Every structure is written in structure tokens, then in C-alpha cells.
Amino acid sequence: MTAQEISKAFVQHYYTTMASNREGLMGLYGDESVLTLETSECRGRNQIMEKILALTYQKIQHDITSIDHQMISSDSVLVVVTGRLKTDDDPPNSFTQTFVLRQGSGGIFIANEVFRVILHNN
């Protein structure tokens, strides 16, 4: 698979799972995974899943605007996603999410992930 194919397939899988069954994201994280969600940092699968499952919305939809990718090394791909998300009945918010996907022994997993809602101060 090329980096483009990997990132496209991953993005589709990730956001579909996020919307339909958040618990299903567990398989994408390993013990070395690091997630920075806004101001909080979580390390390892357990902490990360705890954080994701504690988010208070019932429903979430993502509308993806762009997916960019780069090979970092032979076993790692950088993926940068921008788009809009809608939680429950809240108005849509823009977001950006960055992933480093790595080939592990059990397949591709998320080594690093950074999430931000895009806001401005003026």
C-alpha cells in the first residue's frame, strides 16, 4: 500500500468508528501511543481510551475537508486531517487532527495523535 492509500483507508476507518462505536477505536492504539487532545496528554491505550470514552457527546459527525500525508520513514506515515465536526445538537466546529501511523507487529497503529478544535481569539 502506498502512503496515500494507507492514510485514506485509515481516515475513513477512524472517523466511521468514532461515529458508530467509540470503543472500537481501542484496537488502533498501543502501549506507546500518545494522544494530545487540546490541553491534555494521554499515554498508552488505557489512558487514551479513558479520555475518548469520557467525552460527553452522544453523537459525533465529521465532515472531512482535507487529508495530507508524508512518509516519515519506511514504517511511519504522517497524516494531517482538517474538517468540521458536529457533536449532538451543537453548531459545527472546525478541527484539525494529526496522526503518526506506524507499522507494528500486529499491524498499523496510531503512534502519535494531536487534536484541536480550530478557534480564533478575535
Next chain:
Amino acid sequence: MSNGTDQLNNTEYDYLIKFLALGDSGVGKTSFLFQYTDGSFESKFVTTVGIDFREKRVSYKPSGVDSSRAQRVHLQLWDTAGQERFRSLTTAFFRDAMGFFLFFDLANEQSFLNIRNWLDQLKQHSYCETPDIILCGNKCDLDDMRVVSEERARECAETYGLPYLETSAATGHNVNKAVSMLLDLVMKRMEEVVDKTLLPAQYGGGGKTELQGANETEESKSSGCAC
């Protein structure tokens, strides 16, 4: 529709007051604002900052002043539009608001415990260290699900020096009261500020002139003496 447009275009008001509703997600901020505006005005959304707000016109009559005309107040009620779910609030929320509703859910212990965090953020980012805040224990209609007693909530409010109201966005209980209480606090503060800025010109300035006059007299006296 035309009503909303008229509201927007009508610039005939004395004060534009911005309030911000804060608190954990799910405590009923949006429902509260919806209840207050009777759901009759379309909510507007500022996409860039991510602020959702509703508007309403009210008239404000300062208590204890019978003769004065009621002030026409254009209220903007801001909502954090779900961003608190990710704890991703821009400081613009806090900076531009003149008064705050701090909500917790009477049926949710954690939302009550988080009041402290919200107050810390507020003090750090709002226009001053002691902004006007009304603490609202919402969902008081769900009596059988209540986990925070009124007594405990009042103690907490007292500790932080905040007025406390039990509200229900569902039934409307104390919704208007909370808004008018906050408006009263903010208008009083504005009047005080206006009074202070007027003072130096009326009294302070006069005092200074007098003092200068006294000095001059003394100087001329002493110079007279030296001669």
C-alpha cells in the same frame, strides 16, 4: 423572520450587554438560553470564533430611582457551542463578556465539583478578577435525581461570594430572575464606573485648583516677607 431582522437592524438602544453561559457540557446552558429567549429568536453563530449567541431586548430601570427613564438594553447571550466538550475554549469568550452565568447540574456531582475550575479560568481570562457571576444549580425540576442539596450549593456559593439560584430550563423556574439579577449587577457596576470617571472633573479638579491657589498665596506671602 422579519422580527429577527428588525431586531438585528434596530440600533435604537442605550446599552449592549454581553453575557456568557459557562459550565460543563450537559448542564443545560443552551436550554436555559433557549428558555429565556422563548426560542423565538434564531440563534446566530460566529463561525470564526465559534460563539453561538441569542439576543433579546429588555428594559432596565435602576432600583430606587423613580423619575428616570427605563434604559433600553440589547442583551447578547453567548453560548460556548459545545467546545467545552473538548475543553477548547478561546479566551475571547471570557474577555468580551460583561457578566457570567456559571451552571452546574443538580443531578451531576462532577459538574458541581468543576465549578472551581471554571471560576479559576474565569478569573484568569475575564476583563477583571472579580467579574459579576450568578451561580445556577440547573435542573431543579428533576428532584428525584438531585445529588447536590440546596444547602451544600449555598455554602459553596457563599465560599466564593456568588449569588446562587436554583433554576430549571425545562420549567422556566428562576430563568428570568437569574438574567435580571445579573443584569442588575452589571448595570450597577457600569453606573459606578461612570460615577468614578465623572468625579475627578467635578470635584477632584476643583480641589486641585484650590490647592494651587493656596500655594501661590503662601509663596507670595513668603516673598513679601523676604522683601
